[in-house]
Amino acid sequence: MIAVESLVKTFGSFRAVDGVSLEVAAGEIHGFLGPNGAGKTTTIRMIAGLLKPTSGRVTIAGRDLAREPEAAKRALGFIPDRPYLYEKLTAAEFLRFHGGLYGLEGAPVEERARELLALFELSSWANELVESFSHGMKQRLVMCSAFLHRPQAVLVDEPMVGLDPRGARLIKDVFRQMSRKGVAILMSTHTLEVAEEMCDRIAIIQGGRIVARGTVPELLAGGKDDKLTAVFLKITGGSAFQEIEL
Amino acid sequence: MTAAFPFLLQPLFWSARNRARRRERGDALRAALFGGIALLVAAALFAVALWLTWQLLDYEELGDYLIRLGLGWLFLTFLSFVAFSALVSALTTFFLSEDLRLLLPAPVPGARLFYSRFARTLAQSGWMVVAFLLPVLLGLGLARCAPALYYLTALLSVVPFVVIPTAVGTLVTLGLVSVFPARRARDLLMLMGLLFAVALVMLVRFLRPERLLAVQSLPDVTAFFATLQSPITPLLPSFWAGESLFRGLRGELDLLHLGALWTTAGALTVLTRAAYGRQHFTAWSKAQEARKARFTRLRALEPSLRLLPLGLARRALLVKDLKVFLRDTTQWSQLLLLVALAFVYVYNFFVLDLDKIPYMGRQMKNGFAFFNLLMAGFVTAAVAVRFVFPAVSAEGAAFWIVRTSPVSLSSFLWSKFWTGLVPILVLAEALTIASNHLLGALPFLKLLCAAAIAFMCLALVGLACGMGAEHPRFNAENPTQIAGSYGGVAFMVLAVLYLLTMLALLLWPALTYVGHAFSGLRLPPRTQLLIAASLGGAAVLSLSIFLVAMRRGVRALEALG
Numbered sequence: 005m006i007a008v009e010s011l012v013k014t015f016g017s018f019r020a021v022d023g024v025s026l027e028v029a030a031g032e033i034h035g036f037l038g039p040n041g042a043g044k045t046t047t048i049r050m051i052a053g054l055l056k057p058t059s060g061r062v063t064i065a066g067r068d069l070a071r072e073p074e075a076a077k078r079a080l081g082f083i084p085d086r087p088y089l090y091e092k093l094t095a096a097e098f099l100r101f102h103g104g105l106y107g108l109e110g111a112p113v114e115e116r117a118r119e120l121l122a123l124f125e126l127s128s129w130a131n132e133l134v135e136s137f138s139h140g141m142k143q144r145l146v147m148c149s150a151f152l153h154r155p156q157a158v159l160v161d162e163p164m165v166g167l168d169p170r171g172a173r174l175i176k177d178v179f180r181q182m183s184r185k186g187v188a189i190l191m192s193t194h195t196l197e198v199a200e201e202m203c204d205r206i207a208i209i210q211g212g213r214i215v216a217r218g219t220v221p222e223l224l225a226g227g228k229d230d231k232l233t234a235v236f237l238k239i240t241g242g243s244a245f246q247e248i249e250l
Numbered sequence: 251m252t253a254a255f256p257f258l259l260q261p262l263f264w265s266a267r268n269r270a271r272r273r274e275r276g277d278a279l280r281a282a283l284f285g286g287i288a289l290l291v292a293a294a295l296f297a298v299a300l301w302l303t304w305q306l307l308d309y310e311e312l313g314d315y316l317i318r319l320g321l322g323w324l325f326l327t328f329l330s331f332v333a334f335s336a337l338v339s340a341l342t343t344f345f346l347s348e349d350l351r352l353l354l355p356a357p358v359p360g361a362r363l364f365y366s367r368f369a370r371t372l373a374q375s376g377w378m379v380v381a382f383l384l385p386v387l388l389g390l391g392l393a394r395c396a397p398a399l400y401y402l403t404a405l406l407s408v409v410p411f412v413v414i415p416t417a418v419g420t421l422v423t424l425g426l427v428s429v430f431p432a433r434r435a436r437d438l439l440m441l442m443g444l445l446f447a448v449a450l451v452m453l454v455r456f457l458r459p460e461r462l463l464a465v466q467s468l469p470d471v472t473a474f475f476a477t478l479q480s481p482i483t484p485l486l487p488s489f490w491a492g493e494s495l496f497r498g499l500r501g502e503l504d505l506l507h508l509g510a511l512w513t514t515a516g517a518l519t520v521l522t523r524a525a526y527g528r529q530h531f532t533a534w535s536k537a538q539e540a541r542k543a544r545f546t547r548l549r550a551l552e553p554s555l556r557l558l559p560l561g562l563a564r565r566a567l568l569v570k571d572l573k574v575f576l577r578d579t580t581q582w583s584q585l586l587l588l589v590a591l592a593f594v595y596v597y598n599f600f601v602l603d604l605d606k607i608p609y610m611g612r613q614m615k616n617g618f619a620f621f622n623l624l625m626a627g628f629v630t631a632a633v634a635v636r637f638v639f640p641a642v643s644a645e646g647a648a649f650w651i652v653r654t655s656p657v658s659l660s661s662f663l664w665s666k667f668w669t670g671l672v673p674i675l676v677l678a679e680a681l682t683i684a685s686n687h688l689l690g691a692l693p694f695l696k697l698l699c700a701a702a703i704a705f706m707c708l709a710l711v712g713l714a715c716g717m718g719a720e721h722p723r724f725n726a727e728n729p730t731q732i733a734g735s736y737g738g739v740a741f742m743v744l745a746v747l748y749l750l751t752m753l754a755l756l757l758w759p760a761l762t763y764v765g766h767a768f769s770g771l772r773l774p775p776r777t778q779l780l781i782a783a784s785l786g787g788a789a790v791l792s793l794s795i796f797l798v799a800m801r802r803g804v805r806a807l808e809a810l811g
Binding site for chain 2: 052053054056073074075077078080082084086088089090092093097100101102103104105106107108109133149
């Protein structure tokens, strides 16, 4: 459903993403891990159509993002790490606007918006300005918008940031349910427990390159440890621990 | 233990220093343009003050009286200006600044924090007044060959004079934020300020100062001065500053009024400090509380826009743009001033008796129609840089929503273009048609000007929209900041060049036609051809600018990283 082939992004002489290839099948939850500055967000932004790749190809639901951007984006739902929204719109107006961008209007989309607002516990805030929302509420509203047009693939950058445990639980349930319905989910995260718990497959990126990939048991099988954190630190070279005086 | 309060101002200086070191594209152009304008304004103020004082030297006592009256008015105007400016600045410095979240949890004594914020408020609200006063007082002093004591008095009176309204403004802000949430209070103040400006413009216009030019209204002049005298009361700091400066001009040191200025400034600062100690933390905490905001629902907007022949995505963008615009006071409030100025502009033609103005013959009237066209062009450019140029940047950090949606960036930019064009075209056409009608211009000229302004709107709105996309500032705090950026300045330079070229292309054909029309001669075929070529050239130029700018804008958005 999401196919990334030899994706490269350079900023001047710096190669932020260096030949990344990924494939996320329908119904699969695919984790995308890596330390800070490894190229995760740059890759995600290229798949979302926010950044032009230097070379390589992104396909969503069989549509080439460069050649048919509108068709490819229509099949995708994007949840960024920071929920910047139009502060002077109400939640309901924002969802109506979002629906309009995806060519949806009328009673079915209004009904869908109501359902999603109820699912993400925002019904009582539907007619309030976004500027009065907390970070977590904005994040939940972004999720409503990402699912509003029933996307075939969902791209998530750090889904748990700013969410309370209840919100985090809800998101996990929603993702699982969507995956069961055949939606492909590519999720970038720092929370290794979440990745371990939810992802069918995981790719680890470092220095702009994929350095490991496979299912959680496959990744764990490579070493002696039984936790993904230890494997991650070993692969990314972050296991060195220096004591500091506190 | 933290250092004294100037330490808290250091990040400001460091930021300014770092900004100055890190040159950005367009810095030189912006500095040259704004610096040039500032120097010109200062030179003009200096020249006017010098000339006026020089002229008044001939009238001895009356001259002295008028200088005293003038100083009183000058300081009275600045007093209200600084007080209002301090009201708005104090909201930001004491309540809305991001760095307060860092400073309040730090072990900084309250007094130090207060004095650092007060110093910032003082600088923000007073710098413009000081910059205006400097050339005026210098011109006044030089024309009167004032002694060094005058310049010392100027320094000694201007400093406390700026402190007083700043302290009053800060006090009022502390009180206001105790009642209203900080952001709501800012919106209210912005609106009040603009309504005040609109009222001032209307008041000055309805006083009909042109009556003073007529000899038969001489008795009115004395009444006029009596009216001017009335608001200058000895209880206001503006009077004290004016008086001490006037005495300084004569080489005398006015200790009474200088003393009044300094003691009042000191007392008000202490009072504000005390109010800060009592009120600030409560008011600050209140400003942090998330609450459901009050806003206009605009329920009729969507059903009305459904009547327009627009695609779903375009309509969604239009609804969103209009709602965001109408709900944000900082975005629409300047329209009030614009409408007032436009009204006064047209009203001038309504009340001016053009036939009594010397040399205002038929030819001049029609020539004036072109001046009118140029003015309407400038108004269009000014409105475009303030409202259309920031349209793309106004998406801010939320632009990802449009960029990840299945809407092409070309559709997005064209939506911005049409949203800007329609109201600007209506305003510009209304101004041009109404003023040319009141002027009594020839029908041909009326038609030509109406068509020309339509083309100008197309070119200027297209240029503003395209350049706004080429030079976006997504992290700007307000539209004024975007309009004043490198791209905004470059747009204004190009707009002025375009308007002058248009004038050059239109003026000759129009004057030739009017000349022949008044003399009753037919236009020779060759001249007709040249007129058509010139007018065609103007149309082609406008269309080219519009199309090229929009294309470049779309390409820039597509290449955005």
